[in-house]
């Protein structure tokens with residue numbers, strides 16, 4: 001099979017769902033309408049997205065939660081198991097697994113992803129996360145590596161994983177700085193997709209972007225506004241290694257949507273959950289953790305409403321036309337797609353499918 005059957009229907013702009021595998025989804029709010037992430041709701045969301053032409057499902061990987069006024073992100077499912085389960089319930093949508101390289105051994109990840117890729121007939125993808133959150137690592141007794149070293153570890157992880165995914169009939173040995181003493185590693189079968197499943201990663205730092213350039217098909221990213229996004233996308237094109245790739249590294253905007261029949265309704269609901277009922281304890285905790293361990297653009301830490309509303313992602317708040325116009329603007333800025341979070345992924349999805357997607361199709365962004 002040629003590389004990657006999913007996300008290849010010719011749509012100029014890919015649309016998927018993002019961040020739904022734990023309670024609260026992308027939000028940090030206390031309202032009763034927040035996403036509770038029961039498995040049956042996740043399955044309902046996935047089936048609806050699959051039947052209505054969305055391109056991908058992409059969860060965050062969370063192990064532990066965030067302290068807040070109420071417990072946040074303490075209820076979460078595991079992403080590889082989630083992909084295997086959703087592969088059996090869906091027919092055409094791509095199912096990404098978000099994998100922490102310090103936690104999940106590449107041989108296990110390869111074996112599991114080969115299973116998912118066969119079960120889904122070539123719809124598995126991986127979001128590689130080299131890790132930043134010590135709270136997650138503490139559950140495993142792992143101490144996080146210094147920032148740039150995480151990506152050297154991740155590069156070795158990717159070498160082993162990709163070699164196994166491409167079907168390693170000849171066993172090989174591997175001795176790196178981080179993964180050592182691997183003997184006679186082999187994998188049959190490899191993935192259905194060739195040479196391996198679609199790869200996404202996400203980072204702002206130079207080391208993280210270099211890692212994405214070397215390993216990934218898509219880069220998940222966000223920016224404080226469209227101008228900053230345009231500058232970032234232009235910078236990607238001039239990164240070392242960009243010229244050597246068969247295809248450019250394609251940026252996907254992480255977003256969150258509050259779409260209602262009118263702009264007033266959408267803005268009022270956004271104010272209600274992301275301002276009046278923001279979980280400020282969780283927002284403070286979120287900011288402190290990221291400031292210590294990850295490199296985000298400085299301006300983002302000040303955007304409390306965006307953190308509470310959608311984990312700093314691009315806000316798409318308004319009528320169907322407003323939301324479609326924002327997505328079209330993201331496309332014009334150079335994004336290849338959007339991963340969208342919702343406050344309630346079951347209740348809030350139909351308006352996107354029924355009213356926003358047709359506008360995108362009319363504008364030539366969707367097949």
Ligand SMILES: Cc1cc2nc3c(=O)[nH]c(=O)nc-3n(C[C@H](O)[C@H](O)[C@H](O)COP(=O)(O)O)c2cc1C
Pocket residue numbers: 059060061062098128129130131132133201202203204205207208209220221222254293294295296
């Ligand atoms: C859109 C997006 C999604 C991410 N998803 C996860 C995730 O699911 N789990 C996680 O631990 N980190 C996640 N991260 C964190 C990144 O993988 C990365 O570790 C972090 O942004 C720090 O990178 P940097 O300091 O190299 O820029 C995500 C980041 C972004 C921007």
